[in-house]
Amino acid sequence: xxxxxxxxxxxxxxxxxxxxxxxxxxxxxxxxxxxxxxxxxxxxxxxxxxxxxxxxxxxxxxxxxxxxxxxxxxxxxxxxxxxxxxxxxxxxxxxxxxxxxxxxxxxxxxxxxxxxxxxxxxxxxxxxxxxxxxxxxxxxxxxxxxxxxxxxxxxxxxxxxxxxxxxxxxxxxxxxxxxxxxxxxxxxxxxxxxxxxxxxxxxxxxxxxxxxxxxxxxxxxxxxxxxxxxxxxxxxxxxxxxxxxxxxxxxxxxxxxxxxxxxxxxxxxxxxxxxxxxxxxxxxxxxxxxxxxxxxxxxxxxxxxxxxxxxxxxxxxxxxxxxxxxxxxxxxxxxxxxxxxxxxxxxxxx
Amino acid sequence: xxxxxxxxxxxxxxxxxxxxxxxxxxxxxxxxxxxxxxxxxxxxxxxxxxxxxxxxxxxxxxxxxxxxxxxxxxxxxxxxxxxxxxxxxxxxxxxxxxxxxxxxxxxxxxxxxxxxxxxxxxxxxxxxxxxxxxxxxxxxxxxxxxxxxxxxxxxxxxxxxxxxxxxxxxxxxxxxxxxxxxxxxxxxxxxxxxxxxxxxxxxxxxxxxxxxxxxxxxxxxxxxxxxxxxxxxxxxxxxxxxxxxxxxxxxxxxxxxxxxxxxxxxxxxxxxxxxxxxxxxxxxxxxxxxxxxxxxxxxxxxxxxxxxxxxxxxxxxxxxxxxxxxxxxxxxxxxxxxxx
Numbered sequence: 001x002x003x004x005x006x007x008x009x010x011x012x013x014x015x016x017x018x019x020x021x022x023x024x025x026x027x028x029x030x031x032x033x034x035x036x037x038x039x040x041x042x043x044x045x046x047x048x049x050x051x052x053x054x055x056x057x058x059x060x061x062x063x064x065x066x067x068x069x070x071x072x073x074x075x076x077x078x079x080x081x082x083x084x085x086x087x088x089x090x091x092x093x094x095x096x097x098x099x100x101x102x103x104x105x106x107x108x109x110x111x112x113x114x115x116x117x118x119x120x121x122x123x124x125x126x127x128x129x130x131x132x133x134x135x136x137x138x139x140x141x142x143x144x145x146x147x148x149x150x151x152x153x154x155x156x157x158x159x160x161x162x163x164x165x166x167x168x169x170x171x172x173x174x175x176x177x178x179x180x181x182x183x184x185x186x187x188x189x190x191x192x193x194x195x196x197x198x199x200x201x202x203x204x205x206x207x208x209x210x211x212x213x214x215x216x217x218x219x220x221x222x223x224x225x226x227x228x229x230x231x232x233x234x235x236x237x238x239x240x241x242x243x244x245x246x247x248x249x250x251x252x253x254x255x256x257x258x259x260x261x262x263x264x265x266x267x268x269x270x271x272x273x274x275x276x277x278x279x280x281x282x283x284x285x286x287x288x289x290x291x292x293x294x295x296x297x298x299x300x301x302x303x304x305x306x307x308x309x310x311x312x313x314x315x316x317x318x319x320x321x322x323x324x325x326x327x328x329x330x331x332x333x334x335x336x337x338x339x340x341x342x343x344x345x346x347x348x349x350x
Numbered sequence: 351x352x353x354x355x356x357x358x359x360x361x362x363x364x365x366x367x368x369x370x371x372x373x374x375x376x377x378x379x380x381x382x383x384x385x386x387x388x389x390x391x392x393x394x395x396x397x398x399x400x401x402x403x404x405x406x407x408x409x410x411x412x413x414x415x416x417x418x419x420x421x422x423x424x425x426x427x428x429x430x431x432x433x434x435x436x437x438x439x440x441x442x443x444x445x446x447x448x449x450x451x452x453x454x455x456x457x458x459x460x461x462x463x464x465x466x467x468x469x470x471x472x473x474x475x476x477x478x479x480x481x482x483x484x485x486x487x488x489x490x491x492x493x494x495x496x497x498x499x500x501x502x503x504x505x506x507x508x509x510x511x512x513x514x515x516x517x518x519x520x521x522x523x524x525x526x527x528x529x530x531x532x533x534x535x536x537x538x539x540x541x542x543x544x545x546x547x548x549x550x551x552x553x554x555x556x557x558x559x560x561x562x563x564x565x566x567x568x569x570x571x572x573x574x575x576x577x578x579x580x581x582x583x584x585x586x587x588x589x590x591x592x593x594x595x596x597x598x599x600x601x602x603x604x605x606x607x608x609x610x611x612x613x614x615x616x617x618x619x620x621x622x623x624x625x626x627x628x629x630x631x632x633x634x635x636x637x638x639x640x641x642x643x644x645x646x647x648x649x650x651x652x653x654x655x656x657x658x659x660x661x662x663x664x665x666x667x668x669x670x671x672x673x674x675x676x677x678x679x680x681x682x683x684x685x686x687x688x689x690x
Contacts, residue, residue, distance in 0.1 A: 046540065191565060191606055191610045192399060192605060193399070195611070218539075218611065219539075220568075220612050224611045224612075261539040261540050262539050269571065269591070270572050271572075272543035272547050272573065274541075274543045274544045
């Protein structure tokens, strides 16, 4: 994970620490990740685990009160950690695009969607009105909107959620960015539409070599779309690796728990599992592993000191002292069978 | 269903329901000829995409929307015909309770949890404040919350706790039927499973029938007994959840199943086999055509007439002219187009 970045790296984040509440608490703790050209990297974790803050730091749009305390963000080998506002503006659209969960809150409800896309093209690419119009129609076609000439003149309330998300993607890719950051971009969509948007992102990657940082709390979606996964827990990366390895052979107990509770897509009646306990609150300091309190395989040594990411296979890392312990999988699987009712009681008592 | 065998009368019967929202040229036919029965003690999952009428159906059942045609019979009484005082009394009785998707927006941010849960009882009248207090605590206990949250506001508790508060609010009035509109969409996987388990337990302990509206098919499969699939205002399939989800009889249900993201990859049919392509013959476009015809790759001339919901197996019905043939046709469609 250290050393020189690969030559085709688009986004490189190294040891990122982000503080919230004007520095009172640290919400992102030493996150390192990289996205290469044509690669789709998934960020997964519970709400409040620091996925969105990491994305916003990478986009240079941290909310007020949040600061990068430590670490480095590189975009195409350019250090953008302390980039000026002007610098970020140059990068937005042309270097990186973003799509968020709720398209309606990012589009002006009173303007036509085509006009809003054309505006971006005129400002960012200095296109003339008719050139912008023509390119906008082309982009709407590229994201699979039927009858783009008609859609151009519609306002957001006349379009469905899936169509609006396509408009957002069209705007995000309008100036040929190298990186697309999609934060819960398919969460609010119907499954049929979600499947279409996932296909669209895959096509854009194949055709344009677009790099995508895809945030979702749904492991099944990540499984469908991504090449690599980064699992977040309480502000830290706890496991990262190729998607098949993470899904088939998760090594961190948290990833294992996440997979058990995820909608695994077997449409059978089954015991719905929960992860007992709560993650540490943002800014809550712990000694040792941050998952230890909820971990069925925790031993006293887990709390002895900070746990580092260890390499299990090339490109597969986990932040667990027992990651290579053959007993670990047995313990967590056994916990899943026996301890679930106890877990429910404990949750109820909380 | 064993419930159907032993119980002569369904708790809720929706018959021939038509709902039109808006007037004149803006009139929008949201529900057409919806027939649905809910039996005591069963969990029914209502699935369908945005705009299919799931929420409208729920709102019509609780009396927030007046249907144009059709009857809603609850526990033997036709509640859709009630007007004025009788209607108000029925609503305030709290027999049917609705739980909304986003608890942060559906709970008043200025009220405390105690006030939120007790508000319905206070409005109903005739119940002393001591009694309300004890029923509030009872309801909170049923959803696994203790009295420490009583004086907190919705903004001060976690998302999972908030949804439990809205369930407690519904339980406080001792309902006979619970309708949950996307109860877990705003929650992450662990909290989602916790809430679904809670609903399942409530069904078991209180024998409370529950209708869950959700687009998360996999979690529904975990707890529901029956699945009802809506498409553009019509029920296209209705049957036991395990059978409907494993071998759907309507091509739309199959498309939903194939589209659902999955950690495993063991689908019988791929999305590509179920989606219309440019190569397919044009589908009937008559106004009376099957609602799904425009998206259906198996549409033929007879699909110009909306098919009725007919039994295809015991306790299982589907509204498709070709419910016996399409699955075979789908399998023979270009499996070359299948993707990993």
